[in-house]
Amino acid sequence: MKKLFLLLLLTLFILSSMAACRPAPEPEPTPEEIVQKAAARMSQLSGFRFGIAHSGPPAYLDPDNIISLVRMDGDYAAPDKAQATVLVKLTGFVTKVDVVTVGDVQWQTNPLTGKWEELPPNWGFNPAVLFDAEIGLQTILAADISELALTGKEKLEDGPDADLYALTGKVAGDRLFQMSGGLIGPAAADAQLWVMPETFELVRVILTEPAAGEDESPGVWQVDFAHYDQAVEIEPPM
Numbered sequence: 001m002k003k004l005f006l007l008l009l010l011t012l013f014i015l016s017s018m019a020a021c022r023p024a025p026e027p028e029p030t031p032e033e034i035v036q037k038a039a040a041r042m043s044q045l046s047g048f049r050f051g052i053a054h055s056g057p058p059a060y061l062d063p064d065n066i067i068s069l070v071r072m073d074g075d076y077a078a079p080d081k082a083q084a085t086v087l088v089k090l091t092g093f094v095t096k097v098d099v100v101t102v103g104d105v106q107w108q109t110n111p112l113t114g115k116w117e118e119l120p121p122n123w124g125f126n127p128a129v130l131f132d133a134e135i136g137l138q139t140i141l142a143a144d145i146s147e148l149a150l151t152g153k154e155k156l157e158d159g160p161d162a163d164l165y166a167l168t169g170k171v172a173g174d175r176l177f178q179m180s181g182g183l184i185g186p187a188a189a190d191a192q193l194w195v196m197p198e199t200f201e202l203v204r205v206i207l208t209e210p211a212a213g214e215d216e217s218p219g220v221w222q223v224d225f226a227h228y229d230q231a232v233e234i235e236p237p238m
Contacts, residue, residue: 031148034165035193037200039141041228042131047077049227050084050127056219057212058089059183061125066090067111069183074099074127081234082128100237101128107237116237125181130223135179137205137223144172145191156194159203159224164194171207184209184221201228 029037051073058068067088074084082101087094090111098109106119106126130137147170153163169191177185184207192206202225209219 028150031150031167031169034150034167034195034200035141035145035148035169038193038195038202039138041200042138042141042202043133045078045229047075047230047232048225049073049075049230050130051222051224051226052127053222054219056209056217059219061088069125070094072099072125072127075230075232075234076128076131077232077234078131079133080128082126082130083232083234084127098237099127100234101126102234102236103128105236118238125183129179129181132179135175137179137202140171140175140179141202144175145169146172153197154194156204159194160196162196164196164203167193167195169193176207184219199228201225 051071052069053071054069058065061067061069067090069086070089071087072084074082076082080101080103082099084099086097086099086108088097088111095111097111100107104121104126107116108119109115110117129135133139147168149168151166151168154166155161155163171189171191173185173187173189175185176189187210189207189209191208192204193202194204195202204225205221205223207221207223209221211218
């Protein structure tokens with residue numbers, strides 16, 4: 001009996017020693033750390049797939065307020081190239097156009113003829129500017145979000161099969177306004193963000209602008225990201 005008692009004490013001592021030697025779990029990063037790491041990750045990327053959806057008051061792409069953006073799906077290649085298929089609404093109908101951007105130059109297929117045309121500087125929305133080093137999304141993440149809060153982890157129904165960091169915050173509107181060519185801002189917007197743990201890849205951002213009036217609906221922008229570091233060759237179409 002004495003030997004059995006000593007054996008039990010030795011076993012308990014070994015187990016407690018093993019538990020004491022086990023490294024403590026890593027603490028959860030703060031909301032600010034999550035967003036800063038997401039911004040750093042985005043700034044290092046060679047390319048990715050993106051999707052932009054808009055709802056609410058029309059977001060006009062032309063100075064005559066005829067063509068408004070509904071949805072855009074495309075690819076980005078660092079540092080300044082993008083290609084996308086854009087769903088636009090014209091007076092009385094909805095159609096698709098293709099867009100290619102290289103630096104500050106943008107081409108678009110004519111919605112009536114389907115032929116490629118170089119756009120004037122004050123037309124369209126340059127998707128490559130979304131990721132510009134000075135005014136792009138990664139800079140906005142790093143510098144322009146306040147009131148950050150981590151609401152927990154959750155899965156997106158139409159996203160990756162993983163629990164993502166879910167955050168909320170308030171985004172200053174000046175850089176948003178410049179980045180979007182006047183489509184978003186300059187008023188501050190409410191933000192929801194979903195970030196992949198460990199890799200800190202930004203999966204989705206939803207920006208909600210304040211309504212212009214009591215009878216107006218707010219402008220809502222949803223931006224999704226996928227295929228991080230996907231290499232895509234993007235060349236001028238003409």
